[in-house]
Amino acid sequence: MSTPYAKLPAWADYGLIPVINLAVAFVVAGFVVMLVGENPFRAAVILVEGAFGRGQGIAFTLFYATTFIFSGLSVAVAAHCGLFNIGGEGQGYIAGLGIGIVCLAFDSVLPWWLTFPIAIVASAAMGALWALIPAYLQAKRGSHIVITTIMFNFIAASVMVYALVGFLKPPSSMAPQTRTFLEGAQLPKLNWVIELFGAKIRSAPLNICFLLALVMALLVWLLIWRTRLGYEMRTYGHSPKAARYAGISETRIIIIAMMISGALAGMMALNPTMGDQHNVALDFVSGAGFVGIAVALMGRLHPVGIVLAAILFGMLYQGGAELAFEMPAISRDMIVIIQGLVILFAGALEHMFRPYVQALFASFSPRSVGIEAAKGKGA
Amino acid sequence: MAQAAIELIGINKSFGAVRANRDINLEIVRGTIHGIVGENGAGKSTLMSILYGFYQADSGEIRVGGKPASIKTPNDAIALGIGMVHQHFMLVDNFTVLENVILGAESDALLKKSIAKARSELERLEREYGLEVDPDAIIEELPVGLQQRVEILKALYRGAEILILDEPTGVLTPAEADHLFRILKQLKEQGKTVVLITHKLREIMAITDTVSVMRQGTMVATRVTKETTVGELAELMVGRRVLLRVEKGEAEAGAVKLAVKNLTVKDSRGVTMVDDISFELRAGEIVGIAGVAGNGQSELLEAISGIRRAVSGSVMLDGKPIDLTGAADPGELRDRGLAHVPEDRHHVGLVLAFEENENSILGYHDDERYLKGPFLDIDAIRNDAKDKITKYDIRPADCRLKTANFSGGNQQKIVLAREMEQDPGVLIVGQPTRGVDVGAIEFIHKRLIAMRDQGKAVLVVSVELDEIRSLSDRILVMFAGRIVGERSPEASEGELGLLMAGVEQREAAE
Incomplete structure (x- = not known):
């Protein structure tokens, strides 16, 4: 007999449960703050105000979110094909090589709006190529993608040290980073958009990569739910046997999905390099590829959820920095703990409260969890 | 009147909005073979899972041997002398028969004593019931019929007086099934009670003393097997008359x-x-x-x-x-x-995670009827799915419903509709x-x-x-x-x- 499965209405599934998870994460984080002798309510106020209180904070929050949207989408595309790409960090890092070469070559001759598309292609291509080898090994040799992608993170790190120290850095410089890009490779800021709403911004790195991230979110949605390729990827992701039955080539679909995933991870490198620092420096990705895993999980692998989750993590990054500044007892490491709790409750323990919420719904409105209400969103 | 081995009184069980068991009353007489029949999803397995302690009833009472019993885990059920043989065997493939029999019933940390005890006990069971199995054979080397016998031995070793068998003949040859029935009859003669869950009406007629029919979570009838017919049982199961054998003309085989x-x-x-x-x-x-x-x-x-x-x-x-x-x-x-x-x-x-309409193109998703360039033609796919739903009477008639939420029969119709309509x-x-x-x-x-x-x-x-x-x-x-x-x-x-x-x-x- 099939297992009876009570389904929640979509608003509870996609709205209520993440909010509950988040609330619990913050309550537990509050206890941690109390433990170090600070007032958790004041800490919460500082965190939220730091992230959204002023135009400056909003711009920083969205800047961080931009990177996370790319890395979250990257994880999600692979996950829809049943692949766990934890190599976004390395794919993004190696994409910096492509960006660096393009920018150093063209920033003096082309305007930014010509350099940018070339750099997009270069970053996507580098990221895709970096994902191609693990994908090929998985498809042809059965080497587990989790192992190979994480090894490729280390390889990418070494290659980038070699490249930055060797040929990307200016000969006279001591710092392992490229020279500062000229205007032809500096992306326009978006701060003026926030200023339209009356906020004042001194300087913040929010740039047009944010718009590119939103466009990519839309394209990923189209790819996954509206194209034949996305259909094949989802089929393989849910059931490799069904994919075989449907005549979908395993090798082809794994390689394509991983290359798209790698390309998205590669594009996340545009934001901190061309958008902010105007150079390619050592360790510029700084963990954003891993945050993408949490973002994708929390966003339920749906682009809309990923954008929202990325903004949440942007808030934690920006608000967390403010918190560390305002409350000396709360160090950077404490912020990492709070982020970890959010990941734990929203990602890893995502289904912890679901049975209780379902029981609650069933008790006061059995119809609402019946089959009649089973029309989910997200096509 | 013979004594009841098990009485179920007013059992209710819901999963969310699905009422798997509604107000079930059932009395199983000691020393008989009692059949329970019903379609898939009628609630047979749920009822037996409640009896065996996998689920808790929302309300109702279970009496074992006339005394109210509280069965919260399978261990409670075993302690009350209830044993279960599952449809999918719960055996460790690379263990011997003996090791499987004592698994979970070892008497102390060292196995020597338990094994010796089990060996003599198995010999006794073999004599009494004709349950012959080599105690030192490895499970995966045994044919399916013998593996099932090990499951029965496991239950008897734990002192089962009441044996529940869930679809026991699905994996057996007719000869093996016959042998199983002989064993069950022997168990009955020794005073054990057997509950047989099946959807094969022929088996019910061949072996049971009493038969209860379930439909949509309710117990619709209990009959003395001798006084009923396959036709009547089928009608009770489905709620209408059914043709058990479809009429067909002569084949005209061609090329x-x-x-x-x-x-x-x-x-x-x-x-x-x-x-x-x-x-x-x-x-x-x-x-x-x-x-x-x-x-x-x-x-x-x-x-x-x-x-x-x-x-x-x-x-x-x-x-x-x-x-x-x-x-x-x-x-x-x-x-x-x-x-x-x-x-x-x-x-x-x-x-199963796909919507119905997405499954209705599986394998034909590269057909240009369903595509607009690289994009799926969602309208064409859904209209096509709706046509098939009407034509094959797939229920519920909702092409956006997740496939896992359809019953087994309707899922099969989705596959058949897709393949036949090509x-x-x-x-x-x-x-x-x-x-x-x-x-x-x-x-x-x-x-x-x-x-x-x-x-x-x-x-x-x-x-x-x-x-x-x-x-x-x-x-x-x-x-x-x-x-x-x-x-x-x-x-x-x-x-x-x-x-x-x-x-x-x-x-x-x-």
């Missing part, structure tokens, strides 16, 4: 559509599963392949449909060769008019009605015969001998990877059963 020659297939471990098989399938006929599960039928289907590589042999489709040992893939075969309804609809034929020349069907309720079986059989009457070639593989006999125009029997005989559907069940057990072949070899 050869599919010719299989010397086909050999190995499984992933390198074991030869299909051994040098040859047969022909003609337009306008249904050929049934009978056999006990695991004799190579699955691999044969997978090879012919391009899912599994064949080792050697040739196959002609419409007179043109297909390269089953090399490049052929399911997509190519589909394009050439060979449709396949796989045995395992949950993992192969459907993606108007293929050859249709290959594995287990057409496994896990499908009686009402839907009738519908599916009629559709298959309608396909035949339109001049299509149909190959049916099923472990249900009744189904093979009722559908087929010719029956091929498979045993150990070979076709051991061809019979007409009028051949007696006994004759087919012997072939399925490989008896005739062995005699011929001697």
Whole structure:
């Protein structure tokens, strides 16, 4: 007999449960703050105000979110094909090589709006190529993608040290980073958009990569739910046997999905390099590829959820920095703990409260969890 | 009046909005064999799971031996003398029979004493009930019938007075099933109580003393087996009259559509599963392949449909060769008019997490009817799915519903609708009605015969001998990877059963 499965209405599934998870994460984080002798309510106020209180904070929050949207989408595309790409960090890092070469070559001759598309292609291509080898090994040799992608993170790190120290850095410089890009490779800021709403911004790195991230979110949605390729990827992701039955080539679909995933991870490198620092420096990705895993999980692998989750993590990054500044007892490491709790409750323990919420719904409105209400969103 | 071994009084159980058991009352008399029949999803398994402590009833009372009992875990049930033999065996494959029997019932940290005790106990059980098994045999080396016997021994070893068997004959040959029934009768004579859950009405008639019928979570009737008929039970199960055997005319076999020659297939471990098989399938006929599960039928289907590589042999489709040992893939075969309804609809034929309409194009998703450039034509797909839902009476009629939320019969109709509506020349069907309720079986059989009457070639593989006999125009029997005989559907069940057990072949070899 099939297992009876009570389904929640979509608003509870996609709205209520993440909010509950988040609330619990913050309550537990509050206890941690109390433990170090600070007032958790004041800490919460500082965190939220730091992230959204002023135009400056909003711009920083969205800047961080931009990177996370790319890395979250990257994880999600692979996950829809049943692949766990934890190599976004390395794919993004190696994409910096492509960006660096393009920018150093063209920033003096082309305007930014010509350099940018070339750099997009270069970053996507580098990221895709970096994902191609693990994908090929998985498809042809059965080497587990989790192992190979994480090894490729280390390889990418070494290659980038070699490249930055060797040929990307200016000969006279001591710092392992490229020279500062000229205007032809500096992306326009978006701060003026926030200023339209009356906020004042001194300087913040929010740039047009944010718009590119939103466009990519839309394209990923189209790819996954509206194209034949996305259909094949989802089929393989849910059931490799069904994919075989449907005549979908395993090798082809794994390689394509991983290359798209790698390309998205590669594009996340545009934001901190061309958008902010105007150079390619050592360790510029700084963990954003891993945050993408949490973002994708929390966003339920749906682009809309990923954008929202990325903004949440942007808030934690920006608000967390403010918190560390305002409350000396709360160090950077404490912020990492709070982020970890959010990941734990929203990602890893995502289904912890679901049975209780379902029981609650069933008790006061059995119809609402019946089959009649089973029309989910997200096509 | 004989004493009741188990009384269930007013049992209710809901899963969310689904009421799996409503107000069930049931009395099982000590020392009898009590059958429980019902369609899939009627609530039989839920009821037995409550009795065995897997679930808790929302309300109601269980009495064992006249005393109210609280059964919260399977251990409580075992302590009360209730044992269960599951449909899917709960055995450790690489342990011996003895080790499996004592598993979870070891008396102390060292196994020596437990094993010695178990050995003498097994010998006693063997004498009393005729449950012969070599105690030192490794489970995975035993045939399925013997593995099931180990499950029964496990329950008896734990002191079971009441034995629940869930669909025990699904994996057995007719001969093995007969042997099981003899054992059950012997258990009954020794005073044990047996509860038999099944959907096979013939077995109910053959062995039970009393039979209870469940439908949609309620207990609709309890009958003394001698005083009822298969027809009455079927009607009670479905709630309307059903045709147990679909009427069909003579086959008009035409040209050869599919010719299989010397086909050999190995499984992933390198074991030869299909051994040098040859047969022909003609337009306008249904050929049934009978056999006990695991004799190579699955691999044969997978090879012919391009899912599994064949080792050697040739196959002609419409007179043109297909390269089953090399490049052929399911997509190519589909394009050439060979449709396949796989045995395992949950993992192969459907993606349960998909919406119904998404499954209605699986395998045909590269058909330009469903595409606009690289994009899926969502409107075309959904309209197409709605047409099929109407035509095949798929319920609920909602093409946006997740496929996992359809019942087994309706899921099978989704697969059949998809494959049949492509108007293929050859249709290959594995287990057409496994896990499908009686009402839907009738519908599916009629559709298959309608396909035949339109001049299509149909190959049916099923472990249900009744189904093979009722559908087929010719029956091929498979045993150990070979076709051991061809019979007409009028051949007696006994004759087919012997072939399925490989008896005739062995005699011929001697």
